Amino acid sequence: MKKNFFLKRLSSVAAPMVALMIGGSAASTVAAAFDSPVGDWDFYFSGSQKGVAQVTFLGDFTLTGFEILMPGKPRPSGSSAAANPRGGTSTSVDPRTGQPKDGSGTSTFSWGGRIIDGFWGFDEKGKLVGAITFTSASSTNGLSFAGTVVAGTRITLRGSDESGIMIYRGVPRTALPDISGDYTGTGKKGSAKLTSILSLAPSENPNIYDVVIHGPGYDGTGIGLLTSNNRLGIYYEIGTTNPSIVALSGSFNTTRLKGTVTGTDGTNNLSLKVVVMPQF
Numbered sequence: 001m002k003k004n005f006f007l008k009r010l011s012s013v014a015a016p017m018v019a020l021m022i023g024g025s026a027a028s029t030v031a032a033a034f035d036s037p038v039g040d041w042d043f044y045f046s047g048s049q050k051g052v053a054q055v056t057f058l059g060d061f062t063l064t065g066f067e068i069l070m071p072g073k074p075r076p077s078g079s080s081a082a083a084n085p086r087g088g089t090s091t092s093v094d095p096r097t098g099q100p101k102d103g104s105g106t107s108t109f110s111w112g113g114r115i116i117d118g119f120w121g122f123d124e125k126g127k128l129v130g131a132i133t134f135t136s137a138s139s140t141n142g143l144s145f146a147g148t149v150v151a152g153t154r155i156t157l158r159g160s161d162e163s164g165i166m167i168y169r170g171v172p173r174t175a176l177p178d179i180s181g182d183y184t185g186t187g188k189k190g191s192a193k194l195t196s197i198l199s200l201a202p203s204e205n206p207n208i209y210d211v212v213i214h215g216p217g218y219d220g221t222g223i224g225l226l227t228s229n230n231r232l233g234i235y236y237e238i239g240t241t242n243p244s245i246v247a248l249s250g251s252f253n254t255t256r257l258k259g260t261v262t263g264t265d266g267t268n269n270l271s272l273k274v275v276v277m278p279q280f
Contacts, residue, residue: 034126035151040173042207042227043155044249048072048164049110051249052225052233054173054207057120063130065116068225068233070247070263072166110163111247111264112136113223113235128155174228176207177254182277185213185261190268198234198274200224211236220246232259232274248272 037057044052045067053067113136120130123146132143145168147157155170185196195216200209209224213236222236232252237243244265252259257276264270 034122034128035149037120037128037149037151037155039152040206041155041170042173042229042231043067043157043168043170044227044229044231045069045159045166045168046072047166048161049166051247052227052231053116053168054225054227055116055170061119061121063116063118063120063132066113066225067116067134068113068223068235068247068249070111070249072164110136110139110141111266112245113247118142128157132159169229171229173206176226176228178202179226179252179254179257179276180209181257183257183274184277185272185274187270187272189265189270194270194272196272222246226252226254230254232261234261234263246270 038059040054040056042052042054044050048071049069050072051067051069053065055063055065057063114134115136116132116134118130118132120128123129127146128149129146130144132145134141134143141161143159143161143166145157145159147155147168149155152172155168157168157170159166159168180200180202183198183200185194185198187194197214199212201212203210203223207226207228209226211220211222211224211234213220213222218238220236220238222234225233225235227233230251230253231249233247233249235245235247237245246263246265248261248263248270250259250261252261252274259274260272261274262269262271
């Protein structure tokens, strides 16, 4: 299946997937005793980081997917890269990870989009456990998780990494209504009012849209990720050399074609009401 341009670029630098090799009838018998997560799932998550994700659990005890994420709590609005070395778009800071480009320091949050690879299994009590590797164009990090699965109904995972604790809540991925079209995005960037125009076009990936956005003094391109738990994530880049990264997520009504998303550009908090434009 052909990937969205941004997914292609992110996956082109993905670290090799770590596979858990489990063979023999004993492992199969243990796995069969618990509800299986195998299949396609949509997640939204909250905690130290928040956002949306598509994850596929495979029968060989591996998993793969993509997520759009941002800090779980709003940052001090208008903070500069110099004042806060974890974010911003100055030449000394990588906008995808918020980490200093010279390799010094430790990031406590990320924002943007990243590829998911990893492995899963069960512990002796039947809990779903595993480890994930996250890869963007400029960094690789990971997360360990444990949780519960009700086959074909829901998955709840508690994940932990250097940023803190995150709770992932998942439901089976379903075919969703087509939300492609032109939208207005009105709200705030920091303390200033913001108006933007977004166009969503279907990609060849399920429930993923190619996004073009026009704002005051800039144009951006990226990805829209619609999930089966009524969430919409938007990730886009402004510029081509050391681009500014914007990540947003929130609730979305596929019938009324409207929702509210919040997030960050690494320096400012953003909040937008996204509403489809009427047809003339």
